[in-house]
Amino acid sequence: MNERGYADGEIFLYGGKPYALASGAAREGSPKVEASDGRIIVRVPSQERRKFLIYWYASETEKIARELVPRWSKKLGVRPRSVAVKFARTRWGSCSSSGGIFFNCRMSMLSEDVAQYIVVHELCHLKHMNHGPLFWDEVRRALPDAMPLRRSLREQERDARL
Numbered sequence: 001m002n003e004r005g006y007a008d009g010e011i012f013l014y015g016g017k018p019y020a021l022a023s024g025a026a027r028e029g030s031p032k033v034e035a036s037d038g039r040i041i042v043r044v045p046s047q048e049r050r051k052f053l054i055y056w057y058a059s060e061t062e063k064i065a066r067e068l069v070p071r072w073s074k075k076l077g078v079r080p081r082s083v084a085v086k087f088a089r090t091r092w093g094s095c096s097s098s099g100g101i102f103f104n105c106r107m108s109m110l111s112e113d114v115a116q117y118i119v120v121h122e123l124c125h126l127k128h129m130n131h132g133p134l135f136w137d138e139v140r141r142a143l144p145d146a147m148p149l150r151r152s153l154r155e156q157e158r159d160a161r162l
């Protein structure tokens with residue numbers, strides 16, 4: 001994995017689109033990290049940028065999960081035991097045999113449709129704890145364009161680094 005410098009102008013993906021990192025003056029009441037106008041503005045000292053970017057992407061990922069997990073759980077007729085957002089180097093999500101699901105905090109770097117594919121993929125594991133044909137049937141029934149989305153994920157993840 002390439003090293004990041006977290007310098008101004010460095011490109012970070014957010015919602016599948018490129019944003020340039022930019023510094024902002026710390027102000028009372030202003031968010032420490034904010035996406036606006038093609039830029040991700042960070043209002044923290046440079047040595048803290050990485051940490052705050054991870055917090056920010058994680059909280060954006062939590063928002064996505066809070067919206068999509070209940071909606072898709074209902075549609076699929078599943079009930080995850082717990083949902084968590086974690087930092088992980090490679091995996092986008094996982095589902096444990098006890099029904100606990102986690103999503104990578106970087107999920108909010110990806111486009112919405114690709115993030116939705118990840119959510120559906122993990123929820124379908126509550127029905128099939130493997131990647132066998134029945135699992136993929138379930139995923140494709142839920143999301144007919146699951147396979148193109150999977151390819152988009154492979155493309156986007158090259159740039160979805162933190």
Ligand SMILES: [Zn+2]
Binds near residue numbers: 130
């Ligand atoms: Zn899987």
